[in-house]
Amino acid sequence: MTTLLSRPPLRRRARRWTRPIVLTVVAALVLMPFIWMISLAFTPEGQTVAGANLIPENPTLENFSVAFQAANLGRAFLNSTFVTVITVATNCVVPVIAGYAFAHLPFRGSKVLFYVLISTAAIPVSVTLVPLFLMAKNFPLAGGNDILGNGGSGLLDTVGGLLLPYLVGTLNIFLSRQYFAGMNRDFAEAARIDGASELRIFTRVYLPMARPLIALVAVFSFTGAWDDFLWPLVVSTSENSTTVQLAITTFASTGNVKYGALMAATIIVSLPVLLVFLFNQRSFISGLSDGGVKG
Amino acid sequence: MAPDTTAVAGGGRAATVPPGPRPGPSRRPLRRPAFYGMLFVLPATFYVLVFQLGPVLYGLVLSFSEYSPLSRTGPQFVGLENYRSLLDDPEFGRALAVTGRYVLQVLPFTVAIALCLALLSNRAFRGIGLFRTAMYVPHVVSLTAVSMIWLWIYSDQGLVNEILGFFGLSDQRWLTTESAALNAASAMRVWKALGSNMVLLLAGLQTIPRDLYEAARVDGANVWQQFRYVTLPGLRPMLTYVVAMDIIFLAQGFTEIFVLTQGGPYGSTTTVNYLIYTEAFQYNQMGSASAMAFVLFAFIAALSIIAIRGGRGRRT
Numbered sequence: 153m154t155t156l157l158s159r160p161p162l163r164r165r166a167r168r169w170t171r172p173i174v175l176t177v178v179a180a181l182v183l184m185p186f187i188w189m190i191s192l193a194f195t196p197e198g199q200t201v202a203g204a205n206l207i208p209e210n211p212t213l214e215n216f217s218v219a220f221q222a223a224n225l226g227r228a229f230l231n232s233t234f235v236t237v238i239t240v241a242t243n244c245v246v247p248v249i250a251g252y253a254f255a256h257l258p259f260r261g262s263k264v265l266f267y268v269l270i271s272t273a274a275i276p277v278s279v280t281l282v283p284l285f286l287m288a289k290n291f292p293l294a295g296g297n298d299i300l301g302n303g304g305s306g307l308l309d310t311v312g313g314l315l316l317p318y319l320v321g322t323l324n325i326f327l328s329r330q331y332f333a334g335m336n337r338d339f340a341e342a343a344r345i346d347g348a349s350e351l352r353i354f355t356r357v358y359l360p361m362a363r364p365l366i367a368l369v370a371v372f373s374f375t376g377a378w379d380d381f382l383w384p385l386v387v388s389t390s391e392n393s394t395t396v397q398l399a400i401t402t403f404a405s406t407g408n409v410k411y412g413a414l415m416a417a418t419i420i421v422s423l424p425v426l427l428v429f430l431f432n433q434r435s436f437i438s439g440l441s442d443g444g445v446k447g
Numbered sequence: 448m449a450p451d452t453t454a455v456a457g458g459g460r461a462a463t464v465p466p467g468p469r470p471g472p473s474r475r476p477l478r479r480p481a482f483y484g485m486l487f488v489l490p491a492t493f494y495v496l497v498f499q500l501g502p503v504l505y506g507l508v509l510s511f512s513e514y515s516p517l518s519r520t521g522p523q524f525v526g527l528e529n530y531r532s533l534l535d536d537p538e539f540g541r542a543l544a545v546t547g548r549y550v551l552q553v554l555p556f557t558v559a560i561a562l563c564l565a566l567l568s569n570r571a572f573r574g575i576g577l578f579r580t581a582m583y584v585p586h587v588v589s590l591t592a593v594s595m596i597w598l599w600i601y602s603d604q605g606l607v608n609e610i611l612g613f614f615g616l617s618d619q620r621w622l623t624t625e626s627a628a629l630n631a632a633s634a635m636r637v638w639k640a641l642g643s644n645m646v647l648l649l650a651g652l653q654t655i656p657r658d659l660y661e662a663a664r665v666d667g668a669n670v671w672q673q674f675r676y677v678t679l680p681g682l683r684p685m686l687t688y689v690v691a692m693d694i695i696f697l698a699q700g701f702t703e704i705f706v707l708t709q710g711g712p713y714g715s716t717t718t719v720n721y722l723i724y725t726e727a728f729q730y731n732q733m734g735s736a737s738a739m740a741f742v743l744f745a746f747i748a749a750l751s752i753i754a755i756r757g758g759r760g761r762r763t
Binding site for chain 1: 481485486487491498500501509578584589592595602695705724741743
């Protein structure tokens, strides 16, 4: 402290300000692509090609209506919303209750089973991509298939097919076990002696304490399902089952790219995720680092 | 209930009640939790077996078969043929090289810059939350969406060429030049991964006890020595985790390639995952696509084991 005080005040002030200034500049650079995205989305189409200005001269909303029509975003939005809602719902129940059981209701072999289940998180998507595609295609009694899964197109190009890989996130099982393992077991013992059923103990005693966990699982499964690209690309072949991520790429694949409409569509598609992120920053950022520390 | 809690709650007398299982009705409640444990685990286990482990085994079978879903016949067993033909497939070799180069040129930048930023923002100041939020936004927005934005940034009249023009340099075709395309994609991935790496490393930095720095300072360590002998060893577990996760995700690069370059020009950005996609869904070669997927799996596993070994060794 004394050495700090004996420094010349100007240098001290400079030192205090270097960090925030450097970090502000870095943050501005990192956000730059998004700033341009917003700017271009409001720039009239003709001007985006011939070198755009950061602040549009004649701001317009036209790009947004073009985006909605051209890429069939309405239908894609509906499909993505459906898939995401179901994904969040199943992930807040199935992996969470399994994680609770692994932490508090051990049975013979439960440890081994736990490691088998979570080890699947390390398998690259490409390994399961082709088999899952064929499984969706040969899904029994769907899309004109017979009971053995032959004849029709199965779950291909259906919203149900989109759901297949998201329903249970293995990392959510891991996260849930870690979370419940940190809780006291005495509550359960006491409730058991009082004659409460196991389901009641879970829903009335432990689940209310697990709100941050549920938020984290919900947020992760939301972004996972909403943002995925490869699986919808493979399983969806028409508007029936298009998703928002697929819809925005249709802009780029046509030869003459309309950048204004493209950016408008990108904003529309990213907005739900950004809103969820801004309202749940804590679970996003600390949750991620917690998982990391434990993993 | 633990016996000592009863003792505290009910005084000395409660402790005299013999704990543990007794014959008769009290045996059932002891078995009940295990039964419910199995019940609670059942749906997740069923799902993982059918839709995660099942496909892995199915994929393994496919990788030893020749199969096109368009043909009337099912998979034909061909033994190691798919793997053998991968050995002298120049396209696959190049895709492996592209993937390896992609991982190796993104990783050092994204980890080193993220580490610098984590060190810089490790001290609390006003607006630190805002800074972390800003850094994290690229991680939250989907890879598809950010690739669309960068498609414009790299376009002929995009941001990069505008900046070059400002300094009097001529325009470049970033995504359609063989030598530049993979580097362009890499720069975008560095930017995308920065925020999440920084947040993780920040969490790692906060686990290092402050008194270690105090002790080092008392011993006369300068800033570099403190970094070298306190920060780096303390950060090693998290650093290893970050590197391993980055390798796993980068080696599966697909979306950004699909959006930015479609694997071109002349295959210079065709990663293994992109090749698997075309092999399976454009050429309908499910067998050889599966074989490629397992080779990629081995490649990723090998890289991550090297990273984890490297993180564990050299204790100082």
